[in-house]
Amino acid sequence: MRAAVYHGREDVRVEEIEEPTVGDGDVLVDVAACGICGSDLHEYAAGPITVPDAEPHPVTGERAPLPMGHEFGGRVAAVGSDVTDVAVGDTVAVNPVLYCGDCRYCTGGNYHLCESLGFVGLSGNGGGFAEQVAVPREKVVAFPDSVPAEHAALVEPFSVGLHAVRNADFEAGDDVAVFGAGPIGLTVVQAAVAAGARTVYAVEPQETRRDLAGEVGADVTLDPSAMDALDALLNATDGGVDATFEVAGIEATVRDAIAAAKHDGSVTVVSLFEEDVALDPNEIVLGERSVGGSAAYEAGPRGGVEFDAVPDMFADGTLDPEPLVSDRIALDDVVAAGFEALLDPERDAVKVLVEP
Ligand SMILES: [Zn+2]
Ligand SMILES: [Zn+2]
Structure with a gap:
């Protein structure tokens, strides 16, 4: 079977790997599509970061070289003998979170905060990024037939956005600002609209992404490279919105996300950062702003609320994954048309789906 395998920095190879074995409790998925994620790009350009390299991962016992791709779904090709509620031919999305099951967070039910998260x-x-993957039954959720099967790959990034909105402190009718309109920022915009935000502001320098933010529900889009977007936001909102989301991963957007929240407002950091950033803690103290993080989405033996909800929200049109999809490519093209294209600032790629 062919798969894209991570060997190291700038070294991803499409090669033959062994067919997955289907255990008694497993579901074998024929991959319809797998999205390329920002974290895949970090691993490709600057890794290994989270890919286990020197030491094997504590949950899987594996280390590089490893097959890549964590945003995927497809048709069920086989099920193990213990699996009774998933059938061959069903479409499923896969919740890729791996956890130890024993640490204080797992035993407390917060599997996505596991000390050994993978x-x-x-x-x-x-x-x-392979023809097939076998996963335990608990990791698959049913995906409706009324939605194209390749959109099952978008359940993962939309679960990140939905989790961020569920973690934030705002109510229907409140104003929201989203800093960064990459794939995850666009899912946050949609989830904020779904949660009843009154006015959603999106701040994004890249024109394609800014336009997409408007297309998926942002009421006002601001270009921070052409204007003082923070100033414009503060002026439009009597000194700040109720909730902000930081989805760009750089110092300027963290600082602006804090400053753009009203006093007693909520700031949710969704990005991962490559470098430390300098902050003014007085903005948090004197404004009594709450700054929190949002990591991935719920997971575990009973699944997770976001992964359960997103397929239904695709089916009823509350969330729309299609505007995020900029390219559909073959497995053999994953490096040139996938990783390299997404890393090229001249290209406008947002979400690239690999269809093995
Ligand atoms: Zn991802
Ligand atoms: Zn754990």
């Missing part, structure tokens, strides 16, 4: 497609247990 992901299928980054930490072992196969990956979605």
